[in-house]
Amino acid sequence: MTETIINASAHEHADLIPVRMCNELVYCPRLFHLEHVQGVFRHSADTIEGKGQHERAKRRGSRLRVIDDEPAAASTIDDLFALLPRRLALVSERLGIRGEIDLVEVHDGSVVVVEAKRGRAPRTDAHRWGPYELPVRAWPADLAQVVLYMALLRDHGLPCDQARLVYRGSHESVVVAWSDHLERFVHAVIAQARAVALCEHAPAPLVDSPKCPGCSLHDVCLPDEHNALLAEQAARAAPPQPDASRDPALPPAATGDADATNTAPQTLEDHEALAVAIGVPANAPVRRIVTGLEPRSVVHVLTPGSTVRKDGDALVVEDRRGGIERFVLPEVAHLALFGPVHVTQPCVQHLLRQGVAISHHTGAGRLLGTTAPLLTRNVGLRRAQFRVVDDPQACLEIARALVVAKIRNQRTVLRRHRRGLAVISDAVLGGDLPHWAGGPDPQVADARRDAQGAVAEALGRMQHALAAATRAVEVDRLRGHEGDAAACYFGALPAILPAAWRGELRGRSRRPPQDRINAMLSFGYALLVRDAVAACGRVGLDPMLGVFHTMIPGRPALALDLMEPLRAAWVDTAVLRLIATAGIVRDDFHCSLAGVELSDAGRRAMIRAYERRGDEQTTHPRFGYRMSYRRLLELEVRILAKVFAGELRHYTPMWTR
Numbered sequence: 282m283t284e285t286i287i288n289a290s291a292h293e294h295a296d297l298i299p300v301r302m303c304n305e306l307v308y309c310p311r312l313f314h315l316e317h318v319q320g321v322f323r324h325s326a327d328t329i330e331g332k333g334q335h336e337r338a339k340r341r342g343s344r345l346r347v348i349d350d351e352p353a354a355a356s357t358i359d360d361l362f363a364l365l366p367r368r369l370a371l372v373s374e375r376l377g378i379r380g381e382i383d384l385v386e387v388h389d390g391s392v393v394v395v396e397a398k399r400g401r402a403p404r405t406d407a408h409r410w411g412p413y414e415l416p417v418r419a420w421p422a423d424l425a426q427v428v429l430y431m432a433l434l435r436d437h438g439l440p441c442d443q444a445r446l447v448y449r450g451s452h453e454s455v456v457v458a459w460s461d462h463l464e465r466f467v468h469a470v471i472a473q474a475r476a477v478a479l480c481e482h483a484p485a486p487l488v489d490s491p492k493c494p495g496c497s498l499h500d501v502c503l504p505d506e507h508n509a510l511l512a513e514q515a516a517r518a519a520p521p522q523p524d525a526s527r528d529p530a531l532p533p534a535a536t537g538d539a540d541a542t543n544t545a546p547q548t549l550e551d552h553e554a555l556a557v558a559i560g561v562p563a564n565a566p567v568r569r570i571v572t573g574l575e576p577r578s579v580v581h582v583l584t585p586g587s588t589v590r591k592d593g594d595a596l597v598v599e600d601r602r603g604g605i606e607r608f609v610l611p612e613v614a615h616l617a618l619f620g621p622v623h624v625t626q627p628c629v630q631h632l633l634r635q636g637v638a639i640s641h642h643t644g645a646g647r648l649l650g651t652t653a654p655l656l657t658r659n660v661g662l663r664r665a666q667f668r669v670v671d672d673p674q675a676c677l678e679i680a681r682a683l684v685v686a687k688i689r690n691q692r693t694v695l696r697r698h699r700r701g702l703a704v705i706s707d708a709v710l711g712g713d714l715p716h717w718a719g720g721p722d723p724q725v726a727d728a729r730r731d732a733q734g735a736v737a738e739a740l741g742r743m744q745h746a747l748a749a750a751t752r753a754v755e756v757d758r759l760r761g762h763e764g765d766a767a768a769c770y771f772g773a774l775p776a777i778l779p780a781a782w783r784g785e786l787r788g789r790s791r792r793p794p795q796d797r798i799n800a801m802l803s804f805g806y807a808l809l810v811r812d813a814v815a816a817c818g819r820v821g822l823d824p825m826l827g828v829f830h831t832m833i834p835g836r837p838a839l840a841l842d843l844m845e846p847l848r849a850a851w852v853d854t855a856v857l858r859l860i861a862t863a864g865i866v867r868d869d870f871h872c873s874l875a876g877v878e879l880s881d882a883g884r885r886a887m888i889r890a891y892e893r894r895g896d897e898q899t900t901h902p903r904f905g906y907r908m909s910y911r912r913l914l915e916l917e918v919r920i921l922a923k924v925f926a927g928e929l930r931h932y933t934p935m936w937t938r
């Protein structure tokens with residue numbers, strides 16, 4: 282029987298902790314918090330392999346046997362061995378853990394835990410976790426896992442002194458013998474897991490750790506991005522003062538791989554002090570761990586009366602005439618339904634289980650609502666969001682950053698297309714023709730001068746609005762500056778359109794749009810709202826609670842805030858390219874006295890242009906690696922979540938150059 286080290290009353294506030302999660306804790310305390318507390322989970326090659334092993338073990342085992350908390354009497358152990366299945370699910374209230382063991386073997390009257398791992402065994406046996414030396418040729422996380430299994434078996438009265446770790450990558454088998462030292466180690470792991478589980482916010486990310494590239498949650502955690510932004514902010518802020526109120530018994534706010542027993546930094550100052558303490562330079566390079574491409578895609582169903590259903594591993598869309606389209610289910614990131622489309626309940630349930638949201642749009646594209654999975658249980662993040670939204674000064678600072686980024690990106694679109702205007706006009710003018718060819722057409726030359734003059738004037742006025750927005754001390758004034766810049770931008774847009782479309786745009790109009798360009802913009806913005814709402818849901822933020830847009834019922838204010846910097850860079854650019862490449866024609870619209878809307882062909886063309894732009898790669902100016910606009914949107918949401926959670930001080934949205 283093991284010595285009672287853990288106080289059972291501590292479980293009042295915490296569930297039993299799965300042994301698998303203790304393995305994650307030893308690997309990285311932040312990973313444990315993300316998975317166990319926040320409920321974020323992604324499969325990696327290791328977890329997929331582990332799942333396969335569990336499935337095989339389930340099939341192989343005679344049955345799943347749950348041994349309850351009653352220790353077996355010594356006299357019954359022989360009987361128990363005779364009945365023992367090869368796979369066990371064990372719980373221990375006393376230890377505060379539960380676990381499923383895939384394989385146990387009985388040798389000479391003793392139970393041996395067998396655990397297979399996909400990777401290679403370490404080259405040395407010199408490991409440690411916090412103060413614990415671990416002289417075993419096994420990774421500390423794997424060691425914790427098998428020793429905890431042994432502790433569970435022993436807690437149920439079964440004689441278990443040995444475990445075997447099989448590393449399939451290097452074809453090696455490592456024997457782990459039970460010892461008092463290892464027992465103390467796993468009790469410390471459990472105590473640490475319980476402490477981290479009770480923290481509202483996650484521990485700091487590791488610094489430049491080789492563990493991060495192999496971590497299944499690196500694109501959620503963003504360790505290098507987090508540390509780089511934190512170091513920048515710490516460098517800008519006054520040097521942090523030691524906090525006299527801090528309990529000296531708390532673990533030091535240090536990180537890196539030697540931080541195994543660290544819990545979460547308590548305050549933003551802790552985070553910044555940490556960045557200084559670990560010496561992350563303000564311009565530290567950021568490893569491209571985050572994948573720049575989203576391998577999955579959005580399925581849009583536009584034909585009224587269609588039915589969407591699941592057929593094996595395929596998502597099937599069938600229209601009323603019997604036309605069928607099939608999509609590979611694991612490659613579907615989102616299902617977007619326009620107008621009256623039917624989805625079968627088994628299909629809805631499957632998509633929700635896979636973490637895929639369904640958005641419901643009107644035929645004209647307006648987002649009506651979403652059916653989203655309960656992906657995150659990170660209530661702490663939402664509470665932090667509510668607290669920030671209740672703070673006018675904090676809202677102003679974030680809103681200012683959003684508006685500044687929006688105006689900068691609008692100016693970039695005008696500048697880029699002004700350059701294009703010069704090139705196209707030169708070709709039309711025949712600027713490279715010899716002198717005897719007649720010289721440039723004076724009318725075209727005048728038009729070009731007018732267009733370039735209009736763009737130049739708008740750029741100048743937008744620069745003033747940008748400067749004023751940077752200094753705005755009230756959100757209402759900020760809205761005024763944003764409106765001024767938008768008026769200049771939309772006033773100058775006709776100048777960069779092809780001549781045939783130039784007369785179309787008469788300022789921004791919506792609900793309903795009054796011209797063809799506005800119809801395309803409105804439709805594109807509706808798609809962007811949908812993607813921003815979905816990104817908020819994935820990150821665990823409430824899309825209805827924003828910092829800049831006024832909160833009125835039915836309006837996803839935070840999603841609208843977040844899409845501001847991306848409107849011009851993503852949607853407006855998609856529209857300009859669609860027009861410039863003749864991807865849409867004037868007949869692709871329905872015009873009436875009420876307004877203008879896209880026809881079915883027009884919506885399909887616009888969706889293609891939007892998705893193409895979303896998949897295009899851009900270089901992040903701070904992090905220096907390339908990523909798609911779709912991926913960028915999620916990155917922005919995750920960084921804002923860090924600001925809400927108090928992990929970062931400032932929010933600086935990305936702007937294009």
Ligand code: SF4
Nearest residue numbers: 309312487493496502
């Ligand atoms: S990416 Fe690195 S810091 Fe973040 S959870 Fe994974 S191992 Fe920990």
